[in-house]
Amino acid sequence: MPTFEENLAKADTYLVRFRADGVLNQIGGEAVAASSGATFDTISPVDLKPLAQVARGDAADIDRAAQAAKAAFPAWAALGGDKRKALLHKIADAIVARAEEIALVECMDTGQSLKFMAKAALRGAENFRFFADRAPEARDGKVLRTEGQLNLTGRMPIGPVGIITPWNTPFMLSTWKIAPALAAGCTVVHKPAEFSPLTARLLVEIAEAAGLPKGVWNLVNGLGEEAGKALTEHPAIKAIGFVGESRTGSMIMRQGAATLKRVHFELGGKNPVIVFADADLERAADAAVFMIYSLNGERCTSSSRLLVEDSIYPQFTAMVAEKAKRIKIGHPLDPATVVGPLIHPVHEKKVLDYLEIGRREGATVAAGGVKVSGLGEGCYIAPTLFTGATNAMRIAREEIFGPVLTAIPFKDEAEAVSLANDVDYGLTGYLWTSDLTRALRMTDQLEAGMIWVNSENVRHLPTPFGGVKNSGIGRDGGDWSFDFYMETRNVAFATAHHPIPKLAG
Secondary structure (H helix, E strand, O other), X not given: OOXXXXXXXXXXXXXXXXXXXXXXXEEOXXXXXXXXXXXXXXXXXXXOOEEEEEEOOOHHHHHHHHHHHHHHHHHHHHOOHHHHHHHHHHHHHHHHHOHHHHHHHHHHHHOXXXXXXXXXXXXXXXXXXXXXXHHHHOOOOOEEEEOOEEEEEEEXXXXXXXXXXXXXXXXXXXXXXXXXXXXXXXXXXXXXXXXOOHHHHHHHHHHHHOOOOOOOEEEOOOOHHHHHHHHHHOOOOOEEEEEOOHHHHXXXXXXXHHHOOEEEXXXXXXXXXXXXXXXXXXXXXXXXXXXXXXXXXXXXXXXXXXXXXXXHHHHHHHHHHHHHHOOOEOOOOXXXXXXXXXXXXXXXXXXXXXXXXXXXXXXXXXXXXXXXXXXXOOOOEOOEEEEOOOOOOHHHHOOOOOOEEXXXXXXXXXXXXXXXXXXXXXXXXXXXXXXHHHHHHHHHHOOOXXXXXXXXXXXXXXXXXXXXXXXXXXXXXXXXXXXXXXXXXXXXXXXXXXXXXXXXX
């Protein structure tokens, strides 16, 4: 395993090109600056120093990209599924070949530790392979018979689509949204988050070097209120797939309403992990710690509320606090680091504000609760556990999106369900119990799109991914992705003569 110093040297080598050339847009197969010439700086959360200047795209750049996607759509949609499959596998192979570069660049751009980002590129490649294998059948439908009629259903790609991805694990989440769009036969305009744009540039380069035709995949960097807004409003864009905050999702829905855009939202969460006294407590504690403190707590599926049966509440929260205190905080390229810096000073301030809010509300800091000193100018916050909390507190109801866990006791199954459901979100739930019938009852009652029983978040790609309430609209994964990127149509054939109504004699 490479040392910290070796990782740092390699990362610096990979970043040289971005420092020299900046981060350009990719439109119609060409690397281009913003039409206005404007740029913005992207900084590393490790030390707050600039990594690169990024093209600041606006409505003119979005229009050019949308027109390129529109022009490329007929040929790409007409390409046979087997050919799309082969091409997407070539992209996956190319991602694997550059996995180290992707991981090191993403660590420096996001602050996520190499412990997790080392696998992000490989997961991205798997996303491409998964949907590549389904491309040949993406248009298939059903034969529906009735007396005197044969119905053939099928699916067709919806057209050029806009993809807006978040800053927390940008490479993997970009592949998760873009791979099924391409497999379905759609063309793409991708607007990555402004806080972490570097690996989006690598990804589109990899795709075109692997043979993806020009204009099929276009990249426009920029701010949400400029490039993002223009993308959601553009009439040539038929659908918007967005991963990010619930508030932004609501805004996108309003912006796309005039053009009746289809939308798919993977939004926020305030996910409960519910622990009963009969659970395997050591495994449950490890899972709870993993799901809130891995990826710096910057994940939509994090278990940010810990609901514990009151008879074991002191014991279990003490176990979690002890584990949280032992987590290694440090530079993301240090192989021993688990928690790195948060993405940006703006987000760091938000999380620090919530630590103060929790104290003012009367919760007890059982672990962490502070900005970590001695690690330079980066955005480092210690893994935090609040105990003595109630579900009425803001730290229990609002998405913090950082390494902050709020523990609340419950007395019985009914109260556990009530507490779990008493938030605006409904993305995931985690349930720990050895009672199978209780697990069946609870999973029937929990308001969440995904629930894991006696497990942390272990993804199986054919299963649906998505939430209810303010956590989103629609599902990713398996054929559910194609349901979004494709239109279903029916063709009815008369198989016998039948009386046709006559309106005139």
